[in-house]
Amino acid sequence: MPRWSMVIDLDKCVACQGCSIACRMENNTPIVSPSEAALGRSMLWNDVFPLRAEEEGAIASAKARFLTRPCMHCEDPPCVKVCPVGATYQDDEGLVRQNYTRCIGCRFCTVACPYGVRYFNWYEPAWEDGLDQHLNPDRVEGRGVLEGPAVRPKGVVEKCTFCIHRLHKARARAEAEGRDFRPDEYVPACVQTCTGKARFFGDLDDANSTVSLLAQSRRAFRLLNEAGTHPKVIYLHEG
Numbered sequence: 001m002p003r004w005s006m007v008i009d010l011d012k013c014v015a016c017q018g019c020s021i022a023c024r025m026e027n028n029t030p031i032v033s034p035s036e037a038a039l040g041r042s043m044l045w046n047d048v049f050p051l052r053a054e055e056e057g058a059i060a061s062a063k064a065r066f067l068t069r070p071c072m073h074c075e076d077p078p079c080v081k082v083c084p085v086g087a088t089y090q091d092d093e094g095l096v097r098q099n100y101t102r103c104i105g106c107r108f109c110t111v112a113c114p115y116g117v118r119y120f121n122w123y124e125p126a127w128e129d130g131l132d133q134h135l136n137p138d139r140v141e142g143r144g145v146l147e148g149p150a151v152r153p154k155g156v157v158e159k160c161t162f163c164i165h166r167l168h169k170a171r172a173r174a175e176a177e178g179r180d181f182r183p184d185e186y187v188p189a190c191v192q193t194c195t196g197k198a199r200f201f202g203d204l205d206d207a208n209s210t211v212s213l214l215a216q217s218r219r220a221f222r223l224l225n226e227a228g229t230h231p232k233v234i235y236l237h238e239g
Contacts, residue, residue, distance in 0.1 A: 002183050003094045004162060005204035006191065007214045008068055009236040012198035013048075015066040019190035019199065020046050023070075026163060026189035027149040028135050030125035043119045045160040046070045046190050070190065071096060071117045071160035072223065072231030079109035079118065088157075094232060095162055097147070103156040110157055114227045117159055124154045140168040162201075163188040183209070204232060 023029070023046040030043050048068045077096045079088050087103035090096050110118040127135070140148040148165035152158045167186045174181040183203045191199040202209040211234070214220065219236040 001093045002203035003205045003232070004073070004186075005202065005211045005215070005232040005234065006070065006073075006162070006188070007200040007211045007220075007234045007236060009198045009200075009214075010067070011219075011236065011238055012196045013066060013068055014196045014198075015048050015050075015068075016195055017048055018193050018195050019068060020044060020048055022189040022193035023160070025134065026136055027161070028125075028151050029119075029158075030121065030123075030151075031127065031131075036122070041120075041122055043121075043158070045117075045119070045158070047117075067223075067235075069115065069117060069223075070233060071162070072115055072229065072233045073162060075230035075232060076228060078112040078114070078227075078229060082108040082112040084108065095164060096159075097161060097164065098156075098158060100147075100152050100156045100158070105155040105157065107157060114224050114229065115231075118157050119159060120157050121152055121154050125151045138165050138169070140165040163190075 024031075027045060029045055032041050032043060036042075046068065048066055050065055051067055073094060073096050075094065077088075077090060080090050080096065083089075084106065085102055085104055087099045088096065088109050089099065105120065107118075107120055110120060135151070136149040138148045139150045147161070148168075149163075166188065170185040171181045174185065183206065187201055191201045200210045200214060202211040204212055204215065206212055214236060215234050217236060219238055220234050221237065222231050222234055225231070
């Protein structure tokens with residue numbers, strides 16, 4: 001099975017927020033008011049933010065001004081270990097996934113995640129008139145639960161999924177066409193839309209894949225790797 005990984009070149013990232021917008025439109029993440037955002041309730045599966053000087057020093061002596069942060073899809077995810085009902089789990093391809101119908105909203109996973117990339121739905125998702133017309137209708141079946149970008153309910157935790165519904169669709173298309181699925185057919189929305197070509201995605205176990213080759217670069221580092229989570233999101237920077 002593939003071991004999906006994302007590589008982000010911080011030297012190419014121009015902080016245009018295109019990845020964040022693509023993620024929001026692809027996955028229907030709810031929009032919160034400024035007052036709710038001030039309380040830390042923003043729903044940003046893919047966040048782009050400036051780094052303070054002390055943070056730069058903590059990231060492998062990096063001097064990048066911005067960091068873009070999706071779910072790390074860790075090899076050893078602490079969120080999976082603390083979930084009391086198995087709503088957070090890791091599949092055979094290393095993706096950390098969320099069963100929304102099983103989630104009880106205890107938020108143990110939110111506390112356990114060292115990257116701060118899990119978000120709790122405090123309210124029923126809502127959009128202003130007209131914006132609801134732009135929702136992505138994709139809804140894909142997976143492990144006995146409907147997954148994909150359709151709206152999540154109030155009271156559950158959600159996060160970046162590497163656009164797993166795109167993987168399901170690509171595999172279904174290959175099966176319908178009577179051919180083998182190719183790993184390069186699966187591309188998350190943030191990677192597809194990156195204007196600076198700073199994002200790469202693929203099978204980390206394929207020695208010839210772009211992500212595998214970039215992961216061996218002297219510029220490569222992992223965020224908070226000392227935490228022992230072994231994240232599969234790998235950054236590049238000329239530190």
